Amino acid sequence: MSNQPYEGRREAYDPYQQQHQEPQQQADWPQHTQQWEGRTWETQAQAPVQEADSSYLPPQGYQNYGEPQGYGRAGAALPPEAPAQPWNPAHAPAGDPGDPSRPGGSARDGGTLPESADEADVAYGPATVTGQSRITDAQRARAEGRSPIIEPGIQPAALTALLALLLSGTAAIGEYALVVPLVLLQAVTAAGWFRLNGMWPARQGIALAFLGAVTADVALLAAGRENAPAAILGTLGVWVLLTLVLQLRSHADPDTRMYGLMATVVSAALAIIAAGHLAADPDAVTVGAAAVAAAILARALPLPTAASVVVALLAATGAGIALGGSTDLGTQGAFLGLGAGVCALIGHRVASYDYPSRFVHFTAGVALPLAAAAPAVYLLGRALG
Secondary structure (H helix, E strand, O other): OOHHHHHHHHHHOOHHHHHHOOHHHHHOHHHHOOOOOOOOOOHHHOOOOOOOOOOOOOOOOOHHHOOOOOEOOOOOEOOOOOOOOOOOOOOOOOOOOOOOOOOOOOHHHOOOOOOOHHHHOOOOOOEEOOEEOOOOHHHHHHHOOOOOEOOOOHHHHHHHHHHHHHHHHHHHHOHHHHHHHHHHHHHHHHHHHHHHOOOOOOHHHHHHHHHHHHHHHHHHHHHOHHHHHHHHHHHHHHHHHHHHHHHHOOOOOHHHHHHHHHHHHHHHHHHHHOOHHHHOOHHHHHHHHHHHHHHHHHHOOOOOHHHHHHHHHHHHHHHHHHHHOOOOOHHHHHHHHHHHHHHHHHHHHHOOEOOOOHHHHOOHHHHHHHHHHHHHHHHHHHHHO
């Protein structure tokens, strides 16, 4: 086949060229048109196509669009769809989920869902696109004009007193014996601060803060008590810088990174500062830890807040006087006991803020009074010794 007929046919069926050709060119189209002279299919010799039976097809309703029931491919009308029968309890099987009278019936059919004893007492807010909103206990307390503070109670206070007595007793034995309860105190402090701030689980932050505390302990044992400020402050500075570097590598949003940075820095600082018990004079640790135990136990008594604080400070002062007489501090132990008691009550107050959970009470509520009292024990011990 030559190229000329092909080009002529292309020009003949090009819509753009067809609209712009001259009448003379349009008259020449037949001479360029290719004629097919071969045999063609004889359609009359073929058997007619049988129409498929469409009665098996399911009914297709288009009532919503104003059209009749669906038709098959051959045009045969399909039977109309049977109307839905109302639910009859007499013909329904036992335990039918659609039974509106059954306690566990479907809410779609008007049934009521079962409620447990705990769900009956829980107040939920209005429905939202993200679920049912529930106000927290702290928000309810503020709305009702109550204080969003729950104190740890007698059990965490007993654990604090036990840990404080361990510090007091091991301080009289030696610094290496003091390290055992001190490491336990630092671990609980690191975990409790993250949980108090609502960040749980925060394994990396807790591990980082605890590692800083252990580093401070090792530096103190290596440098000695005379170089305690340099060991503690140097470790704290290094850990703040390390925390900054780690937070800069985070891919979280800026607000989350800032919140994590502050929580990690404070947790590490509290755990490292707790090493002040190891840096302080052994007699000061003996008196100060016993004063913290007395103050926290007195604070847990069922008394009004103001009266409880006064009783706690008096108990801490009395413990300082009692144990100061058995050490070189003498009557000056009263000042050490009073200072340690004040710091312990501050830590106790921080652990009571904003309706913390029971886990917070048994971590931060136990450790923060002793961790907060460490600077007072070290500074007052040096000043009075």
